[in-house]
Amino acid sequence: MGKVSVDDIVLTPLRRVPVAGGDVLHAIKRSDPGFSDFGEAYFSMIELGFVKAWKRHTRMTLNLVVPIGRVRFVFVDDEHRFRELETGEDHYCRMTVPPGLWFGFQGLAAPLSLLLNVADIEHDPSEVERKDRDDIRFDWGSRT
Amino acid sequence: MGKVSVDDIVLTPLRRVPVAGGDVLHAIKRSDPGFSDFGEAYFSMIELGFVKAWKRHTRMTLNLVVPIGRVRFVFVDDEHRFRELETGEDHYCRMTVPPGLWFGFQGLAAPLSLLLNVADIEHDPSEVERKDRDDIRFDWGSRT
Numbered sequence: 001m002g003k004v005s006v007d008d009i010v011l012t013p014l015r016r017v018p019v020a021g022g023d024v025l026h027a028i029k030r031s032d033p034g035f036s037d038f039g040e041a042y043f044s045m046i047e048l049g050f051v052k053a054w055k056r057h058t059r060m061t062l063n064l065v066v067p068i069g070r071v072r073f074v075f076v077d078d079e080h081r082f083r084e085l086e087t088g089e090d091h092y093c094r095m096t097v098p099p100g101l102w103f104g105f106q107g108l109a110a111p112l113s114l115l116l117n118v119a120d121i122e123h124d125p126s127e128v129e130r131k132d133r134d135d136i137r138f139d140w141g142s143r144t
Numbered sequence: 145m146g147k148v149s150v151d152d153i154v155l156t157p158l159r160r161v162p163v164a165g166g167d168v169l170h171a172i173k174r175s176d177p178g179f180s181d182f183g184e185a186y187f188s189m190i191e192l193g194f195v196k197a198w199k200r201h202t203r204m205t206l207n208l209v210v211p212i213g214r215v216r217f218v219f220v221d222d223e224h225r226f227r228e229l230e231t232g233e234d235h236y237c238r239m240t241v242p243p244g245l246w247f248g249f250q251g252l253a254a255p256l257s258l259l260l261n262v263a264d265i266e267h268d269p270s271e272v273e274r275k276d277r278d279d280i281r282f283d284w285g286s287r288t
Contacts (some may be wrong), residue, residue, distance in 0.1 A: 019188075021195070031187075041173075044166060052166070067258060
């Protein structure tokens, strides 16, 4: 997966189109920056204050979009540089995350936030590494 | 787009994986039935009781998933056959809808439901036909 830095994460603002009865929210198009291939789309829910950490994909590029609620993401690279990003209804964007970064995330909205990942490969447990929450020091508590 | 029938819609049950702090919900994989190509993924929100109708795609195949709330879909083919389907958190599945069917949908959950469409082509207004709600008779009112 080469040398990857937290600076390699690409943020792309997304459009929310106002529609009577319910808005339309863009997520990702084949021709968008950050799109390489389609493998799988799946959702993760995250409850207010809850933390899911840490995980690292060795092959998957993630395209993360939060249409409901608000989520804090924390990314860590091999140089132990941290990058904290928040996205959700109020700051609606797509985060393209290359393989090789550790990350965790925390729900910042009640009762829960919804995260879509449009990944370039299908889920494959053999390319996922995990660490316990305490294995990488980060103060999640101040936001719960 | 050939002769298409409401019976050509394919329903695929989807897994909701229980996870502490927020479940993981499958949507669509490259190797899944119903997947042909990736063009675009986008969300539509639909408020409780509200109806969005009618629309017909002449080229796009839709893959519809409702991870939040509950949505009633009504499909109509050229033989004027109707097919009514409900999906959402409590009956979580993917609906693969071929081009050529008229459809409308209605939110059945408060405050709103969220619909993901994983489409095989990018949005293209030239392949979308529209009718007013009253142009196709259907009694939406009993469920609001």
